[in-house]
Amino acid sequence: xxxxxRPRGRRTVAVAALPAALLVLxxxxxxxxxxxxxxxxxxxxxxxxxxxxQSVVRRIPAVRDFDARPARxxxxxxxxxxxxxxxxxxxxxxxxxxxxxxxxxxxxxxxGTSGATLLTGVGWYLQHVAGADIGWPGDSLGMxxxxxxxxxxxxxxxxxxxxxxxxxxxxxxxxxxxRTFEEHRRQIxxxxxxxxxxxxxxxxxxxxxxxxxQRFGYSAAELRAWIPGPAHQSWWLLQNMSGFGGPVSERLxxxxxxxxxxxxxxLRGLGMxxxxxxxxxxxxPAFAGRNAGATTVPQGDWAGxxxxxxxxxxxxxxxxxxxxxxxxxxxxxxxxxxxxxxxLHEGGKTGSVxxxxxxxxxxxxxxxxxxxxxxxVLGWQEDPRRELLAGVxxxxxLILDGLSDRYDGLDREARWGGAPYALGTIxxxxxxxxxxxxTSVWSDRFDxxxxxxxxxxxxxxxxxxxxxxxxxxxxxxxxxxWESGPIDRRKWFAAYSARRYGRADAEAAAAWEELxxxxxxxxxxxxxxxxxxxxxxRPSLSAAGSARWSPKSMRYPAGSVRRALDHLLKxxxxxxxxxxxxxxxxxxxxxxLANHSRVLLPKIKAAYEAKDVRLFRELTAxxxxxxxxxxxxxSADPNFLLGPRLSAARSRGADRAEADRYEYDTRSLLSxxxxxxxxxxxxxxDYANREWGGLVSELYAPRWDAYFATLEEALVRxxxxxxxxxxxxxxxxxxxxxxxxxAPVGDPYALASGIAAALPAAK
Numbered sequence: 226x227x228x229x230x231r232p233r234g235r236r237t238v239a240v241a242a243l244p245a246a247l248l249v250l251x252x253x254x255x256x257x258x259x260x261x262x263x264x265x266x267x268x269x270x271x272x273x274x275x276x277x278x279q280s281v282v283r284r285i286p287a288v289r290d291f292d293a294r295p296a297r298x299x300x301x302x303x304x305x306x307x308x309x310x311x312x313x314x315x316x317x318x319x320x321x322x323x324x325x326x327x328x329x330x331x332x333x334x335x336x337g338t339s340g341a342t343l344l345t346g347v348g349w350y351l352q353h354v355a356g357a358d359i360g361w362p363g364d365s366l367g368m369x370x371x372x373x374x375x376x377x378x379x380x381x382x383x384x385x386x387x388x389x390x391x392x393x394x395x396x397x398x399x400x401x402x403x404r405t406f407e408e409h410r411r412q413i414x415x416x417x418x419x420x421x422x423x424x425x426x427x428x429x430x431x432x433x434x435x436x437x438x439q440r441f442g443y444s445a446a447e448l449r450a451w452i453p454g455p456a457h458q459s460w461w462l463l464q465n466m467s468g469f470g471g472p473v474s475e476r477l478x479x480x481x482x483x484x485x486x487x488x489x490x491x492l493r494g495l496g497m498x499x500x501x502x503x504x505x506x507x508x509x510p511a512f513a514g515r516n517a518g519a520t521t522v523p524q525g526d527w528a529g530x531x532x533x534x535x536x537x538x539x540x541x542x543x544x545x546x547x548x549x550x551x552x553x554x555x556x557x558x559x560x561x562x563x564x565x566x567x568x569l570h571e572g573g574k575t576g577s578v579x580x581x582x583x584x585x586x587x588x589x590x591x592x593x594x595x596x597x598x599x600x601x602v603l604g605w606q607e608d609p610r611r612e613l614l615a616g617v618x619x620x621x622x623l624i625l626d627g628l629s630d631r632y633d634g635l636d637r638e639a640r641w642g643g644a645p646y647a648l649g650t651i652x653x654x655x656x657x658x659x660x661x662x663x664t665s666v667w668s669d670r671f672d673x674x675x676x677x678x679x680x681x682x683x684x685x686x687x688x689x690x691x692x693x694x695x696x697x698x699x700x701x702x703x704x705x706x707w708e709s710g711p712i713d714r715r716k717w718f719a720a721y722s723a724r725r726y727g728r729a730d731a732e733a734a735a736a737w738e739e740l741x742x743x744x745x746x747x748x749x750x751x752x753x754x755x756x757x758x759x760x761x762x763r764p765s766l767s768a769a770g771s772a773r774w775s776p777k778s779m780r781y782p783a784g785s786v787r788r789a790l791d792h793l794l795k796x797x798x799x800x801x802x803x804x805x806x807x808x809x810x811x812x813x814x815x816x817x818l819a820n821h822s823r824v825l826l827p828k829i830k831a832a833y834e835a836k837d838v839r840l841f842r843e844l845t846a847x848x849x850x851x852x853x854x855x856x857x858x859x860s861a862d863p864n865f866l867l868g869p870r871l872s873a874a875r876s877r878g879a880d881r882a883e884a885d886r887y888e889y890d891t892r893s894l895l896s897x898x899x900x901x902x903x904x905x906x907x908x909x910x911d912y913a914n915r916e917w918g919g920l921v922s923e924l925y926a927p928r929w930d931a932y933f934a935t936l937e938e939a940l941v942r943x944x945x946x947x948x949x950x951x952x953x954x955x956x957x958x959x960x961x962x963x964x965x966x967x968a969p970v971g972d973p974y975a976l977a978s979g980i981a982a983a984l985p986a987a988k
Contacts, residue, residue: 290315290317291315291317291339291340291496292315292340292494293313293314293315293340293343294494295340295491295494295495296313296337296340296341296343296344296417296495297313299340299344299413299414299417299495300313300343300344300347302410302411302414303344303347303359303414303418304347304366306366306369307369307373310331310332310333310372310373311333311334311335311347312328312332312333312334312335313335313337313343314334314335314336314337314343315336315337315338315343316336316337316338317338319336319337319338320338320383321338321383321384321387322338322339322342322383322384322387322422323337323338323342323381323382323383323384324336324337324338324342324343324345324346324349324381324382325337325346325379325380325381326346326347326349326350326354326376326379326380327376327378327379327380328375328376329375330372330373330374330375331372331373333350333373333375333376335347335350338496339422339495339496339497340417340494340495340496340497341417341420341421341422341495341496341497342422342496344414344417344418344495345417345418345419345420345707346382347418348418348419348420349380349382349707350376351724352720352724353380354374354376354377355369355373355374356723356724356727356728357369357724357727358696358700358721358724358725358726358727358805359415359418360696360697360699360700360725360805360808361412361415361419361692361693361696361699361700362693362696362804362808362864363696363725363803363804363805363806363807363808363809363864364803364804364805365724365725365726365727365803365805365806366803367727367802367803368726368727368728368800368803369727382707384420384422384706384707385675385705385706385707385708385709386647386675386682386683386684386685386706387683387684388422388423388623388647388683388684388685388686389420389421389422389423389684389685389703389706390421390423390424390425390500390601390623390625390647390649390684390685390686390687390688391416391421391423391424391425391686391687391688391692392424392425392427392687392688392692393425393651393688393689393690393691394425394427394459394462394463394565394567394603395459395460395690395691396425396427396459396689396690396691396692397427397428397455397458397459398455398456398457398458398459398460398894399459399655399656399690399691399894399913400656400691400692400693401870401873402428402454402455402456402458402874402890402891403455403456403870403873403874403876403877403887403891404428404873405484405873406484406487406488409428409484409488409491410488410491412692412693413488413491413492413495413497416497417495417497419699419700419703419704420703420704420706420707421497421687421703422496422497422498423497423498423500423563423601423684424492424497424498424499424500425500425565426485426488426489426492426499426500426501426502426558427458427459427462427485427502428481428484428485428488429478429481429482429483429484429485429486429557429558430458430462430485430501430502431452431458431461431473431478431481432478432479432481432482432485432553432557433550433551433553433554433557433558434448434452434507434550435448435449435452435475435478436553437546437549437550437552437553438508438509438546440549441512441515441516441542441546441549442512442515442516443509443515445475446472447509448509449471449472449473449474449475449478450468450471450472451467451468451509451510451533452467452468452471452472452473452478453466453467453468453469453470453471453473453890454469454470454471454473454886454887454889454890455470455473455477455481455877455887455890456470456874456890456891456893456894457469457470457890457894457899460527460530461507461533462502462507463567463570463571464505464507464524464532464533464535464568464569464570464573465527465528465530465532465570465571466527466530466531466532466533466899466903467509467530467531467532467533469530469893469899469900469903470886470889470890470893470894471886471890472886474879474883476879477877477883477887480877482557482558483557485557485558486557486558486559489501489558489559489561490559493559498561498562498563499558499559499561499563500561500563500564500565500601501554501558501561501563501564501565502554502564502565502566503564503565503566503587503591503600504546504547504550504551504566504587504590504591505538505566505567505568505587506535506536506537506538506543506568506583506587507533507534507535507536508521508533508534508535508536508546509533509534510533510534512534512536512542516542517542518540518541518542519536519537519540519541519542519543520536520537520539520540521534521535521536521537522534522535522537522574522575522576522577522578523574523576524573524574525572525574527571527572527907528899528903528906528907528908528909529899529900529902529903529904529905529906529907529909530899530902530903530907532573535568535569535573535574535578537576537578537583538578538582538583538584538586538587538590539578539579539582539583539586543586543590544586544589544590544593547587547590547591547593547594548590548593548594551590551591551593551594551595552594555594560595561595561598562595562597562598562599563598563599563601563623564591564595564598564599564600564601565601565602565603566587566591566600566601566602567602567603567605567608567609568583568584568587568613569608569610569613570603570605570608571605571606580610580612580613580616581612581613581615581616582616583616584612584613584614584615584616584617585616585617587600587617588600588616588617588618588621597621598621599621599622599623600617600621600622600623601622601623601624601625602622602623602624602625603624603625603627604624604625604626604627604628604637604641604646604649605627605628609622609624609641609644611642614641614642614644619641619642619643619644619645620644620645622644622645623645623646623647623683623684624637624641624644624645624646624647625646625647625649625686625688626646626647626648626649626686627649627650627651627686627688628649628753629648629649629650629666629670630648630650630652630662630663630666630667630670630749630753631651631663631749631751631752631753632749632750632751633749633750637674637681637682638677638679638680638681641681643679643681644681645681645682645683645684646681646682646683646684647682647683647684647685647686648667648670648671648674648682648684648685648686648705649685649686649687649688650662650663650667650686650687650688650689650702650753651688651689651690651753651754652689652695652698652753652754653689653690653691653692653694653695653754654689654690654754654772654774654775654912655690655691655772655775655912655913655914655915656690656691656694656913656915657691657694657754657757657771657772657775657913657914657915658694658757658812658815658819658859658865658915658916658917659744659754659755659756659757659758659816659819660694660695660697660698660740660744660755660786660812660813660816661695661698661743661744661745661747661754661755661780661781662695662698662701662702662744662745662747662753662754662755663747663748663749663753664698664701664702664714664741664745664746665714665746665748666748666749667701667702667705668705668711668712668714669711671685671705671711672710672711684706685702685703685705685706687699687702687703693864696725696805696808697718697721697725697737697740697745698745700721701714701717701721701745704717714741714745714746715738715741718737718738718740718741718745719734719737719738721737722734722736722737722738725737725805725806725809726796726800726803726805726806727800727803728797728799728800730796730797730800732792732793732795732796732797733792733793733796733800735792736788736789736790736792736793736796736813737789739785739786739788739789739792740785740786740789740813742785743781743782743783743784743785743786743789744780744781744785744786744816746781747780747781751776752775752776752780754775754776755776755780755781756770756775756776756777756778756779756780756823757770757771757772757775757776757819757914758771758818758819758820758822758823758916759771759819759822759823759826760818760819760822760848760851760852760855760916760921760925760926760929761911761914761915761916761921761925762911762914763910763911763928763951764928764929764931764932764933764949764951765932766826766829766830766833766936767830768826771911771914772911772912772913772914773908773909773911773912774912778823779820779823783817783820783821783823783824783987784987784988785987786813786816786817786820787817787820787984787985787986787987788987789813790810790813790814790817790977790980790981791981791987793806793809793810793813793977794810794974794977794978794981801974807861807862807973808862808864810973810974810977811858811859811861811862811865811973811976811977812862813977814858814976814977814980814981815855815858815859815865815916817980817981817984818851818854818855818858818980818984819855819916821851821984821985822848822851824985825844825847825848825851826848828844829841829844829845829848832844833936833940836940838937838940838941841936841937841940842937845933845937848929848933849926849929849930850983851983852921852922852925852926852929853922853926854976854979854980854983855916855921856918856919856921856922856926857918857971857976858971858973858976858977858980859916859917859918859921860918860919860966860969860970860971861918861969861970861971861972861973861976862969862973863968863969865916865917865918866917866918866919866965866966866967866968866969867917867918867919867920867923867965868918868919868964868965868966868967869967870891871888871891871892871964871965872967874887874888874890874891875887875888875962885962888962889959889960892958892959892960892961893956893959894913895913895914895915895920895924895959896910896911896924896955896956896958896959897909897910897952897955897956897959898910898911898912898913901952901956904952904955905952910951910952910955918965918966918969918970919965919966923958923961923963923965924955924958928951928954928955931949931954932949935947935949
């Protein structure tokens with residue numbers, strides 16, 4: 226593998242270990258038009274926090290001319306019928322992150338300061354002028370006229386904050402670890418369309434570790450056993466676990482690295498910043514014994530998993546390994562100006578390590594490879610710790626606040642000493658299919674926090690644990706950075722209902738007003754996500770939720786979703802053909818059913834405790850009917866199918882054994898999550914529950930059937946119910962290789978209508 230010390234600028238890199246189609250990767254340095262967070266001479270680690278506040282004021286870098294072709298290609302993918310009606314013009318003279326939209330009917334001009342900003346301008350035009358939506362997922366492009374409408378007068382918008390960050394550390398695992406480059410490119414196109422400029426790139430992150438550690442006493446076979454399967458790698462990078470779901474073949478690691486390199490290059494081409502994983506000390510077992518001068522700290526347990534050791538950044542070996550890691554990473558991914566690291570995540574042990582000095586050493590190693598690069602760290606639980614902040618140049622940090630909308634009484638400037646941060650949200654955990662978010666909290670806090678005299682807020686961070694599950698939440702959150710003043714949510718949702726289906730419709734507006742008042746108006750205080758359903762819960766008459774760390778009761782009046790379903794079913798027939806309408810109808814019907822499970826289970830419990838066999842049978846029959854309808858309606862939309870996720874995993878195996886291994890990697894994440902110690906002791910089972918066609922019918926429904934059978938048998942025999950080893954039950958499912966539908970089956974409208982007819986009317 227060709228390596229060089231510290232290349233600068235654009236160049237071609239031969240990656241000998243990659244497949245032939247990926248032998249040549251054209252990599253670039255800092256993206257044109259990207260925020261140059263690391264420009265200039267870095268301040269020494271440990272800079273006083275009073276100095277940090279002064280550095281928070283946004284820098285407006287000089288914008289260089291750039292090639293608009295990547296934006297043009299993205300536009301042709303997004304709007305294949307209408308792309309020719311847009312002229313995209315680089316505007317290097319404008320302030321950073323600015324677009325201007327103008328033009329007559331069928332001849333529109335978008336000027337922008339980067340390829341991504343050009344696409345953001347197109348997105349603004351679709352949203353505010355053409356009245357169409359390209360959501361994540363679903364669109365209403367079929368409703369666009371052949372000739373696009375004129376812009377009444379030129380409109381210019383500039384981003385209110387420099388950092389518009391996207392993707393959680395867990396996104397690759399929960400959203401699809403076996404996705405193709407084309408699927409990732411679609412994600413990038415959507416992010417650019419919605420104004421995002423910084424994107425976490427995890428795919429292939431294992432490869433630099435794999436290459437570098439072979440020079441520090443480890444064999445290729447040892448490292449392949451240490452690196453988890455792709456579905457679980459997110460938590461290995463967070464230093465939570467290792468090994469599970471593997472071993473991963475070197476061929477697959479090369480393929481993933483190739484995809485990751487192409488993702489990074491795609492982002493650079495659009496003037497976006499690829500945010501790459503940095504190195505902060507995760508090492509395999511026995512590292513200190515194999516490397517003189519190394520000191521490691523055992524990290525103990527994380528939810529039933531043994532955590533990887535932490536190499537003390539103050540030890541002599543750290544700088545050498547970090548340099549090797551960054552050199553290998555550069556070879557495949559190129560350079561960036563922003564790197565993600567969260568040392569001591571969720572309970573990491575410090576041992577006798579001087580944390581402030583260690584943090585300084587981590588930043589020093591980063592800057593040795595990438596001078597002045599920004600360190601992005603997750604704000605979560607107690608992180609980043611005060612000791613970490615004390616040891617670094619905090620002006621070169623960006624804290625991605627994962628709790629901005631979750632708790633009350635937050636003062637981020639006081640808590641983090643004036644270090645720059647992004648208002649973030651995690652409205653989805655584990656990829657749950659529940660809808661809703663604390664949207665009023667987003668709007669209120671973004672405006673209030675940004676307006677504080679000592680504000681250190683410099684960005685937004687969209688960080689659901691899985692993406693592509695809630696298009697309305699994604700749309701509204703990313704709008705924060707481009708709309709002056711607080712968003713009027715009533716008006717926003719009314720406008721959203723019109724563009725979502727391509728035309729104003731009273732029933733659509735009424736549906737989205739119900740959803741606004743319900744799942745999209747949940748309050749802060751304890752949660753940032755809505756409750757999950759009980760059809761996906763491990764069976765128990767006292768079940769209150771499916772995932773251990775999710776809400777245990779309704780966070781909004783269930784009637785809002787039930788009424789929204791009725792309104793959506795009355796939307797004009799001419800608007801029902803779009804993928805946006807079909808998705809929303811399926812999602813709303815699914816949510817109405819999921820909410821009803823919380824009404825039905827207590828009735829089943831009461832019948833059982835009353836020893837009323839007839840009523841118990843009647844109610845459990847209703848439960849089974851609900852599961853059948855749930856599987857049916859989710860099988861009618863491509864975004865709710867289990868089959869494609871399993872097929873994608875199997876496609877990466879070179880033989881049947883490897884394909885089986887990757888399918889287990891995927892299935893286990895959705896069910897047991899890990900081995901018995903993690904699933905049971907760590908309560909991780911069903912953390913990634915989701916109401917999907919195929920998953921409901923093959924796992925959740927049979928699980929409840931088995932449980933209800935033991936209860937009915939106990940009622941008839943007047944005995945204690947038989948105990949079921951649920952981990953064994955779920956593990957057996959995870960080991961299966963049964964095939965599932967690859968395309969939707971059934972009529973979404975008819976299936977949703979059947980659900981509405983079967984459910985009680987809203988109170």
